[in-house]
Amino acid sequence: MNETLDILRHSTSHLMAQAVKDLFPGVKVAIGPSIETGFYYDFDYDPGFTEEDLTKIEQRMKEIAQADIPIERKMMKRDEAIEFFTRMDEPYKVDLLKEISDPEVSTYTQGSFTDLCRGPHLPSTGKIKAFKLLSLAGAYWRGSEHNKMLTRIYGTAFADKKSLNDYITFLEEVKKRDHRRLGKELDLFSISDETGAGLVIYHPNGAILRYLLEDFERKEHLKRGYQFVYGPHILKLDMWKKSGHFENYRENMYFTKIDEVEYGIKPMNCLSHIMVYKSQIRSYRDLPLRYFELGTVSRHEKSGVLHGLMRVREFTQDDAHIFLRPEQLHQEILSIIRFVQDVMTIFGFQFEMEISTRPAKSIGSDEDWEQAEAALKEVLDSEQLPYDLNEGDGAFYGPKIDIKLKDAIGRKWQCATIQCDFALPERFDLHYMDSDGKRKRPVMLHRVILGAIERFLGVLIEHYGGKFPVWLAPTQVMIMNITDEQEPYVRAIYDRMVNEGIRTALDIRNEKLGLKIRESVLKKIPYMVIVGKNEMENNSLTVRVRDGVELKDITVDDFINKVKEDNTLRR
RNA sequence: GCCGACGUAGCUCAGAGGUAGAGCAGCUCACUCGUAAUGAGCAGGUCGCGCGUUCAAUUCGCGCCGUCGGCUCCA
Structure with a gap:
């Protein structure tokens, strides 16, 4: 987004805050940044706002904009600012100020409204011409679910009315492409509360699409030296304890008991693949070994996050686990990235990459994590592939490269991921016989290309707007x-x-x-x-x-x- | 899980404290008609589930389930 638009939107969020404070005495303001699609502002207001309030706020905003009130920047000493906002009864601003170490902070004042803000802002409210309030939502103070839930108002602003209208048209287009709507219209799938939230039922049209994707995948994997394997859906609890899933992933798992023995329903496919590896003594000559499975996993996702095909509780991954010697890492990671490139070209997706590092809840030694993270970075760096860094967002057993697709209308979706794992080979005591006759520890890569078939299908539906290319069309x-x-x-x-x-x-x-x-x-x-x-x-x-x-x-x-x-x- | 809104026929949606409507789809009949809707008729709903208030609730209140917009979390 360009800087001008950024400033405009930020100023519009202040304009909204001023209007809200005018209309609803006692409201406390939290934060209000500009975002990619517009802006928001978080408020603490006990009765909460209603949809009708949005219209009122918008009206008041127009009045303030028309009045063309100057927006003035003023520097304050930090202590002075704390005193000021305490006097104004704005505890959230005081909270923010307490974490700022600078001796001086800037504030912006427009009429009766003063906000703690780095800026910059427009010179006056009259410069704001085209905006619209869009929605109401809850949001935790400072993004933590342990904090109070505030009310967030989303809006958008553009330099002129035409751009605003174009954006509104775009939102309508997005609605038309919504895979949940198309899923119904094209009779692809359903999700019923009778059977359970987050559980997909494929109708014939959706099932053939899934079949075609899976058929495509099997062929592409065979071409690249993968071997097919299958594992069970439930595995003994002891296995999940050994792997660390019970400790680190339990809240996402389902459990069951058979003849007094406890089992976990698999949320991931790796353990069976490890058992295949372990079933024989492996030679360094055998590696890399690439085990592939269209593995259906079950994860207990929190009720509020379910979303059509994009976020479900049971889904099928195009999952592979590759066992290799450490010196083969570079080549193998690179071939996976090439694989992703090949596949995404066929579907017409651009993509971006992101490396996620060690999370708080994790297993394995510091050295292993460092080595794994270095390996991932080294490949992308040496191939001059650009990536972002996402600190602390790795899997519990290793860091990962996440691949985010950009669909036909520019939205991003996480699908493919490549995870480097030194920990599970250790926990399950995997080894191979090296050329020097010594037993060595293999490294394991967990990777998916499409990710989850469900999500990828959802992305595809929206990407094509339901107009599938001939090779994928349920009825050709x-x-x-x-x-x-x-x-x-x-x-x-x-x-x-x-x-x-x-x-x-x-x-x-x-x-x-x-x-x-x-x-x-x-x-x-x-x-x-x-x-x-x-x-x-x-x-x-x-x-x-x-x-x-x-x-x-x-x-x-x-x-x-x-x-x-x-x-x-x-x- | 949290905040807010919503939940009426297969679908899209009206409606009101006195047990419900429309369009499309469905079924029947007529029409055999060349590039985005032929016409007529019929049928279809314990108004998400449970409890409460009331002479009476689908309409009001509470709880649960689900959906939607977000937050947190994620393939």
Whole structure:
């Protein structure tokens, strides 16, 4: 975001705070920064605000903006500021000031409202022309769930009305692409409170999409030297104790008891893969060993975080665990990144990378963590791949490279992740026989490419806006007749196409062509084959392509080849 | 989990302290109609679940479940 917009939004958040203080005496202000999509301000106000209040606040904001009140910066000694905000009865500002070590702080005053703020700000409220308050939400003071929950008001502001309207249009577009809405419209999946929150039920259209993604993945993994394995869904509790999951991940796990023995339902797939590794003595010549599983895991996510397919309680990861010698780390991490690049290119995603380091709750020695973090950084640095650092956000057993996808409308989603682990090989006493005849400890990489199939599918739905490329479209071709006369002919074409493995549907209802086309368009089916008297006489097809182009007089063979080509070229 | 809003027919949504409507979808009938909705008729709901207030509650109150917008957390 550019700096001008940043200042404008920050000033708009102050404008909102002033309006709120005007309208609701006794309100205490917390913080109000500009953000990527606009701004917010957190307030402590006991009765809370209602949606109608937003309109009132917006109205008051307009008045203050019109009054064109100057915004004045003033330096204060820190102690002086503490005294000032104590007098103003603004405990949150005092709280902030107590953590500032600078002897002097800046404040900004507009009319009756003074805020502790680094700035900079616009010279006066009259410069604020285009803004809108968007939503109301709860937010913890200083982002900690142990603190008081404040009320946050979100809004946005732009330099002019047009940009604001463009943004509002964009928000509507986002709504239209929402995978939960499209999931219903395209009959892809459902999540029912009768079966349970966060548990996905795939309908035929969603199931075929999942099948296609999984089929794609299996092929791509085989090409790259991965071996398929399968593990059980429940493993004895002792295993989870040994791995550290019980200690570090218990609150996310489900447990069950069978014949007085306790089991944990797997939240991750690594333990079975470790058992495969352990099943034989391994030679340095065997490494790297790459075990792949479309592994379904269950995690107890807090109720408030569930969100369509993006955040669920049971999901399937395209998970692999790679066992290797330490000196193979660089090469292997690099090939995984290349793998991610290859796959994301096919789907048309750009991505960004992030390295996450040791979290508070973790296992393993300091040296191992340092070594693992260094290995990850070294690969990205030497390949000159840019990345951000996310301190303290690693998995409990090792640091990770997270890959965030940017979808068609610029939103970011975390899907792929590569985690470097020295701890579990230690805990499970894994080893291999090295060339010098000594037993050595392998390193383990945990990695996913798509991440969770559910989330990736959700991202894909929104990325394509439901218009899946031909190779992924649940129904690739809809064949429709015009009158009953063509029914046998159209059925024969349908049978041939299905036989050729093309996902075809047939609409021979006694309905007008306009209706059939409309319904097919709404289902976002890539190809519509229209057969009337003319086509039947010429032994040809008229094909209406989703984007509106029409293929006239194409033979059935040519059309079948065209769809097949779309499949092989994945387009 | 926390804050707030919401939960009425398969879907989208109206509505009111006296046990409910619309459009689309569905079913039936007629129409055989060439590029985004043919017409008519019919059927469809213990108004999320439980408890309470009331002569009476789906409408008011409380609790639970779920959804949505966020926060915290995450693939």
